Amino acid sequence: MRLKERRISPQEAVWLLALVLFCACTAPGQQQSDERAQESGVSPNLAQIIAQVRVHLPQHDRAATLEVASARGLEQVTRQGKLISDGSRLAPLLTFESPQGVRLSGVLHRGRLLVEPHPVSGLSVTVELALENYIEGVVAAELSLWSAEPAELEAQAIAARSYALGTLLRRRQRLGNPSLAKLEGGTQDQAYRGMFEPDSSKGSQAAARRLKTAVAKTRGQVLFIEGQPFAARYSAACGGHTAHLVQVFPSPIRAEAALTGAVCEGCVSRIAATGPEDPRGPLEWQTTFSSAELHQLARSLGLGSSLLRYELGQRDPSGRWLSVILVGERTTKEISAETLRAQLGHGRFRSTRIVSSWPHAGQAISAGLHFKGLGHGHGVGLCQQGARDAARRGWSAERILSGAYPGTEIRRL
Ligand SMILES: [Zn+2]
Structure with missing residues (x-):
C-alpha cells in the first residue's frame, strides 16, 4: 500500500529543523554533563576553589617596595599613603599577570598577583592561582625536596589539597562573600612561597621531577570525612605522639572526634637515634x-x-x-x-x-x-617526620594518610 504523500509547509520545516538541532546539540551534551557531575561529585563551590585559590603572602607585609615582573615588564611597586604606584598607575589595588606567570622579587607565581596597601604598614600581596599550582608550591615549601620520598611527597600533596579545600569551604560559608575567602601563605595555614624552579644541577632537576610526579599522580585526590572535604591539619614533628584533633582545635564535625592521637614511630625512633639532647636533632x-x-x-x-x-x-x-x-x-x-x-x-x-x-x-x-x-607544630594529624620515616619503610601514601587521619577516605575529584 502506498502512503499518501503530504508536503511540509515552510513553517513546519523550520520548526522540525529547530527540533532536530535542539535534540542533536543538547540531549547528549546534557547527558555527558550529568555523567561528569556524578563521576566527579564536584559542587559549584568546590569547582570554584579548584579553579582559583587566593593566597595572602605574609612575608611581604612590611615591604616598602616590591619588584614585580609581569606582561608589562619589570616594575617597582611602592606605597604612597593609601594608594600604591608602579610608576605609571596609582590605585588602591594593582593587579599583575602574564601567561608565563608573574615574578615577585624574582620568585615565580603561576597566577595573578594583587598588590594593595597593607592595613598596618607596607604592601599586602595576594596570589590567585589554580589549586594544583598552589599544591605544587605548598609541597615545595613544606618538605625538603632533595631528600623526600615519593610516598612522603604524595601524602603531603593530598593532605595539603584537603586542608585547602576543607578550610576554604568553611571560610566561604562563614564570610558569606566567597571572594573574600583566602589562605595564609605561612604557618597559620600552610607554607606557600611560590613555585619551585630547579637550577641546572642533577639533584635539583631530579627534585623538581619528583615534585611534579607526586602532584600529578595525586591530582584531585582529597580526604573526605562525613561527605565533606576534610581540612587535614599536619605538623612538622609531633615529638613522639600526635595530638587529639578536637582537644586542640574544637570542631562541630562529630567524626573528627575519632581523630585521636597515636604513638609516632618516626619521631620515637628519631629521638632514640639522636637523643633528646642532641643539638642537631630537630625534635x-x-x-x-x-x-x-x-x-x-x-x-x-x-x-x-x-x-x-x-x-x-x-x-x-x-x-x-x-x-x-x-x-x-x-x-x-x-x-x-x-x-x-x-x-x-x-x-x-x-x-x-x-x-x-x-x-x-x-x-x-x-x-x-x-x-x-x-617536636615542632601543633601535633595534630599527619606528622611530617613520621611520614618520612614511614615512607622510607615502604609505606604508601594511602597507608600513611589512613594512619594519620583514621575515619577519612580518599576521593578523586
Ligand atoms: Zn611524629
Missing part, C-alpha cells in the same frame, strides 16, 4: 623568655603588669599540654596551650609537648622562664 628545642617578654605577655592577656608564676592546666594522656594557668600580678587566667604558643611566637615556643621548665610549674618567676620541649 628537641629549648628557649628562654625574658622578664620583659613575660611582662608583655601578662599585659596582652590582661593579667596585670607581670607574670608571677604558671600552674599546670590540662594535659592529654601523652603529656602534651592542652591548657596552662597563668597567675598574673592582677588576676589569674587559664588559656589553651596553643594560645600561649601563639602569644610567645610559634618560632620559639615550638610545640606544646613540654619536657621541662625552669622555674618549674608553681614556682615564682623572677628572671625569665626557660622551656624545653619536643
Whole structure:
C-alpha cells in the first residue's frame, strides 16, 4: 500500500529543523554533563576553589617596595599613603599577570598577583592561582625536596589539597562573600612561597621531577570525612605522639572526634637515634623568655603588669599540654596551650609537648622562664617526620594518610 504523500509547509520545516538541532546539540551534551557531575561529585563551590585559590603572602607585609615582573615588564611597586604606584598607575589595588606567570622579587607565581596597601604598614600581596599550582608550591615549601620520598611527597600533596579545600569551604560559608575567602601563605595555614624552579644541577632537576610526579599522580585526590572535604591539619614533628584533633582545635564535625592521637614511630625512633639532647636533632628545642617578654605577655592577656608564676592546666594522656594557668600580678587566667604558643611566637615556643621548665610549674618567676620541649607544630594529624620515616619503610601514601587521619577516605575529584 502506498502512503499518501503530504508536503511540509515552510513553517513546519523550520520548526522540525529547530527540533532536530535542539535534540542533536543538547540531549547528549546534557547527558555527558550529568555523567561528569556524578563521576566527579564536584559542587559549584568546590569547582570554584579548584579553579582559583587566593593566597595572602605574609612575608611581604612590611615591604616598602616590591619588584614585580609581569606582561608589562619589570616594575617597582611602592606605597604612597593609601594608594600604591608602579610608576605609571596609582590605585588602591594593582593587579599583575602574564601567561608565563608573574615574578615577585624574582620568585615565580603561576597566577595573578594583587598588590594593595597593607592595613598596618607596607604592601599586602595576594596570589590567585589554580589549586594544583598552589599544591605544587605548598609541597615545595613544606618538605625538603632533595631528600623526600615519593610516598612522603604524595601524602603531603593530598593532605595539603584537603586542608585547602576543607578550610576554604568553611571560610566561604562563614564570610558569606566567597571572594573574600583566602589562605595564609605561612604557618597559620600552610607554607606557600611560590613555585619551585630547579637550577641546572642533577639533584635539583631530579627534585623538581619528583615534585611534579607526586602532584600529578595525586591530582584531585582529597580526604573526605562525613561527605565533606576534610581540612587535614599536619605538623612538622609531633615529638613522639600526635595530638587529639578536637582537644586542640574544637570542631562541630562529630567524626573528627575519632581523630585521636597515636604513638609516632618516626619521631620515637628519631629521638632514640639522636637523643633528646642532641643539638642537631630537630625534635628537641629549648628557649628562654625574658622578664620583659613575660611582662608583655601578662599585659596582652590582661593579667596585670607581670607574670608571677604558671600552674599546670590540662594535659592529654601523652603529656602534651592542652591548657596552662597563668597567675598574673592582677588576676589569674587559664588559656589553651596553643594560645600561649601563639602569644610567645610559634618560632620559639615550638610545640606544646613540654619536657621541662625552669622555674618549674608553681614556682615564682623572677628572671625569665626557660622551656624545653619536643617536636615542632601543633601535633595534630599527619606528622611530617613520621611520614618520612614511614615512607622510607615502604609505606604508601594511602597507608600513611589512613594512619594519620583514621575515619577519612580518599576521593578523586
Ligand atoms: Zn611524629
